[in-house]
Amino acid sequence: MAENKKDFDIFEVFVQETHLDSHIHVGSLVAASPDLAMQMARENFLRRDQAVNLWVVSRSQITATSYESPFFSREMDKTYREVSGYTENGRLWRMFKEKDMDIEEIVAHVREQSNPVAQEEEKPERRESR
């Protein structure tokens, strides 16, 4: 038993679903080597889901924040950085008889009859406003 503890490493598993996605953490597993971790990750996490790429990273190689630290604390309101901080624009555009435009409208416009093999996923990430 003691030997098991010594020989098996914990690996964190990251899956990239399509070429337009980043790798996303899905869980962890124990394995004796990175190669075996890769095999096991496929069996554990990708029995149904599609993927184009897989990373396994030894947990000992990960530097993480602590959940208690004030690392992410915000001293002040940051709505000036967010689209949601500019709702006033819509009202002002209406004063000029124009409607508010967002980036999705431009993305859609440049795609119009431009690329026959274009794929669905190619949209900008929707970032939630906090």
Add this chain to the structure above:
Amino acid sequence: MLTEEARFQAFMDRINRGEKIEATDWMPEEYRLLLIKLIHMHGVSEIMGAYPEKEWVPKAPTLKRKLAIMAKVQDEVGHGQLLLRVVEDLAAPLNKTREDLIEDIYKNKVKFHNVFHMEARSWADAGLIGWLVDGAAITIQASLLQSSYGPYARVLKRVCAEESFHMKHGESIILALATGTPEQRKMLQEALDYWWESLLFFFGPREITPAVDRMLYYRIRVLTNEELRQKYLDKYVPRIQSLGIKIPDPQLRFDREKNCWVYTDPDWDRFSRMVHFNEGPKSRERVEMRRQAHEDQRWVREALLRARKQAV
């Protein structure tokens, strides 16, 4: 073993099927060099693009405006970082490092967009950059979301998400001026008069240059300069006009027969000299600031590396 020709053909088949190429995949030398050229220029333009607006951080009219423009400048430098990372991986087989990619700016070995050679003279200029220069950049970047090179397309998803705030930020400044005093509306008009030509130039020459032609062939890009310029005019001309400011081009109109915008050509010669020889009103000054920032902080980078060696 595949022959050189078969390998190339297999690569082109992937491109034509709409597949994405990854950094670790085999790729033709020409594809790699075109990507380096495009993304290096894009990344450096993000960094040099921070300068005109950064000049307005200390002079912004309110605290909220100061915070917002500072956040925007920070985003642009961040975009430069993301893009240069993509170039580094591509340029590694050519033994080029981040150090080289930055030094190229002040050794005049890489160009950056014409608009970032120009002067931000007033707060209206700063707002107009945020609205219309970013609008032009967003149009191009939105089309590049379809690029055949996976790492570039992925980075651009993040960039575009942040640009959605830049759109609102620029509009907000412009709308405040447009609903302001006659003096403020005059500032806005003067800003448009100064920037209009350079906005048209931003998309590049009407004709398809050999490099652009190859980029289209490899689906690194999917639209021509002129197609992009037309898409931009579609979205922005009506909005500019709705504000009651005048676009300084008497020829500008939408031609229903040809189904495109007709416009007076910008001074191609003047702006391309600006870009090729750093001859714009602010080129030398900003390039010199970039050089100083890079050289003066060299000791910090070296100290960090020394500290790491000692820790091992």
